[in-house]
Amino acid sequence: MSEWQPKILAILCNWCSYAGADLAGVSRMQYPPNVRVVRIPCSGRVDPLMILKGLQSGFDGVLVSGCHPGDCHYISGNFVARRRFAVLKPLLEFVGVEPDRVQFSWISAGEGERFAQVVTKVTEDIRKIGPAKRLVKGA
């Protein structure tokens, strides 16, 4: 059997991070094929439950990425998101989800290279932690 490949859910805002992901492709930057991208209008759309649902669905990790603070297309969505994530992080740890399993980042439309780097790092981090089992349905 082939080596275990982590599957990672990446929730990206349309205006910055999704565009950054496109730019990485256009610039032919290569990164591990483990992320499955879901496009949303803004990182402010992401609530803690959505991240938990992602883990529950069986993803080994979740990456949420939006515009840099101050650059959100909807003015302040990423600030709201940042506040929520600050609360969620310790909670996840409390219930036993390894801290690196859920990560947040800010990637702008011009940062294709950064997208590739972030994805590479997140993939490696999660590969190290191993498959998720904590919240997985039926595991």
Next chain:
Amino acid sequence: MGSKRNSVLIVGAGIAGIQAALDLAEMGVEVHLVEDTPTIGGRMPQLDKTFPTNDCSMCILSPKMSECARHPGIQIHILSNLKNVSGKPGRFKCTILERAKYVDPVKCVACGLCEDKCPVKIEDTFDVGLRTRKAISRYFLQSIPAEYTIDKDKCLYLTKGVCRICEKTCEAGAINYEDKDREVELEVGAIILAAGIDPFDPIGFGHFGYHRYPDVVTSLEFERMLSASGPMGGHVVRASNGKEPKKLAFIQCVGSRDEGIDRNYCSSACCMFAIKQSIIAKEHIKDLDSSIFYMDIRAFGKDFDKYYEKAEKQYGVKFKRSKVADIIETPEGKLRLRYTLEKGTTQYEEFDMVVLSIGLQAREANQRLSEDLDIRLNEFGFCRSERFSPLMTSREGVFVCGAMNGPKDIPESVVSASGAVANAVRFLDLERQGLPTADESIPEKNVIGQRPRIGVFVCHCGINIAGVVDVKDVAEYAGTLENVEHTEDVMYACSTDCLDTIKKRIEEHDLNRVVVAACTPRTHEPLFRETINEAGLNPYLFEMANIRDQCSWAHMDQPELATIKSKDLVEMGVAKSRGLQPLERLPIEIDPKALVIGGGLSGMTSALSLADAGHQVYLIEKEDELGGNLRNIFFNFDDKDPQVFLGDLIKKVSRHKMIEVLKGAEIEDISGYIGNYKTSLKAGSGKEGRLLDHGVVIVATGGEEHKTEEYLLGKSSRIVTQVEFERMLHEKDFPAGKLKNVVMIQCVGSREEGRMYCSRICCSKAVKNALELKKVKSKTNVYFAYRDIRTYGFSEKYYTELRDEGTVFLRYTPDSKPVVELIDEDVTDSRARVTVFDPIMDRDVVIDADLVVLATAIDAPEKNEELAKKLKVPLNADGMFLEAHVKLRPVDFATEGVFLCGLAHSPKDMDESQAQAKAAASRALTFLNRKAVLAEGTICQVMTDRCSGCSYCESICAYSAIEVDPEKLVAVVNEALCKGCGACVASCRCGALDLRGFTNQQMYSVFDSLDLVITEKVGD
């Protein structure tokens, strides 16, 4: 004047003509697009990839071609020429000749049977002779219109009276040998010429062995070889032996920068073209060794130098500064290049294949057009435009764009096209448009409550996707998913043919949702949404899976994993699609006023264009004076005085009753959205604050001279920048006579760490000032220390002139920069000793200079960052504003209603800035000339029964779009204000809010769609 016509005739349907047509049509102007060949598209469809992003040319063009074809305001006349123009601007009478097609376009279904059966093979001009086609044919696979045409000079029946095979084969009965040429009379307000350019034909260059040696090809032939849809399917092989080349050479400037053949201009695009081809070729052929033989690398555009760097460092392309003398084929079948290095030594090297980077030349047809239309051409046969009016011809009301008035790359062509439109509208009777009326003939199907019937289309995108991902496998897999009623793999999902196919399949299979797995929804979703809408489906019943930009391109070396990922992405798309519901779009009113930020050349030009079109403009300038950098420019290559021009411009702007100039203004805040912006200006120093309402924003904040102490700038009054030097030259008492030696140093701050870009105008500026100096004092010795001379386009001849004047050109490299020392440390006007290593003589040259002139870089103003934040638009790595798409949307931001131009975009010269400023105005007009646009349907909804009326959402919403009704105590969304970010949804404690198009349920079902638990947790 009511007598003006609201229509424009455009000659040439390449990218420039298409862009102009679309801009005009969006403003509600009737457009006649007159094209000589059987299809629109021009040169771009022949290209494989575009620099510097390696974007697929056809992929980015295709949506625009389709848009042109479907727009009710655009009438395409193929195989047509403009013959005659009479009358006055505002009301021209034009005669066009439409040549016979011999195929009835209404009956032809483009099945291709006729072409199969036609016995006559002819050269395929689209594939530059690398393939043959038939006498009846379709120009290329995605040509628009799709119908076939007969080449009357080659058809057996039409020439010899025998055959008629196609007539017998055609089941639609579309063949009509009796078809005749016909003249069509049209009345239009203005004319835009966009007839394009031709590649140079190197057939006369016997010493390069073109046509004698099969492995010597032109860059255009090579481009077709690289193209996935080209004659070799993207697999480059040598014509001599059918094997892959292992060693490849590019020879630059074939037919450019060559006085001997009357081509004393630079074709501007070939350096980048060769760099691109060498990169792409390396991607196709592993371990390919490729070398570029060149005089100067002219990578002067936005982000071009980074691309050049990438080619050299990352792809190992070898750059060889030399002149190639000739090519000889060795008995072993290799091509031996004889070339001379700078030093004068001759070398030989053998290659498998040689690409001649052919230049661009004026089309022969320009001559005829110039006579028929009475417009002037320049010395090289290009349409002539005067300085300061870059898009005008010599005839009033007739404008020019694209490469017809000089070599241009794609974005510059697009810019000039939009710019020409801004000029043309002055002669039109523009009327503000209402909302686009929905086509009543296609009523929207009611799908609510129906079981999802999903159609999945998986795109090959040539080899962009199919080269990595097993597209057929993905399409088949999609067929196994629940609710998928139809699946199919297609060559180019966005081609007009395929769009028609999608519509047909919706009909045939009664589909009520469509998923396309292709490129990115950011560029293509609107096109597909519109398509399904034409088939009667609500546009929001569409979903896209991005298997190119975020899959095949990002995982080129892992085809299997990329295929697995593609399947997952399709599966997620299908899951999303199941839950999609039809959504309604509400109109947003457009405030017809504009805000232009920056009162330099670009800002003033934009403001004037908008004001002339009848719109109120607020022009804000941070300084107390208008003019920006143009205030420092005193000379031009010709006699037109920039300061006189500037004075006139300022006068026009200041006196225009539709323009309010706000000097010394500082922006406090910008809020709002397309059509409804509010900008507040700071109060202070005797000024009151202001609040401006406007519908659009144009960013024209300019650039700044790079501040540096390099080369002892500031340490002596004899060490100055080019800007300072120009001012000195301009002053009456400038002691030119006392200058024996002047040293000019180029690229000060440019093209190096921290500023890895070319400032573009410094070479021409330095050449201009040097010539100006020579005019005053011809005996002065001018030394020119440079890295590459980048006098692109028609500036080349001034460079030649300066060289002929006896100027000493000394090339330096970044690791052996010139050294400047003060001769007398104690005085403030010390002369300077400059030491430059001369690679030609292979030793240091020491010059005691009376004046050292530094070509300092153009910087992005630091303030850009602040403004970018206020406008919510991005900057690139160099701090310059980042446009929506570097090739095809060069003056738009991704955010609707915000545009950019001039140095805020990247360094450029005056004419280029003006063209871009007009382009920004014209793009802005496409909105301002409408009373309303439609908002997105993806907005917030309240499930009233769950709402507790806590009003937390009120505090979250940045647009005050949600409020708790004080009586009913439930939240209510103001649908006109809601932007659909979803921040309130994620904050709602009761789960009473949801975001249409991105509902919680939809998201969760996407997450749940993949079979993660079972397969991946084995052995855990």
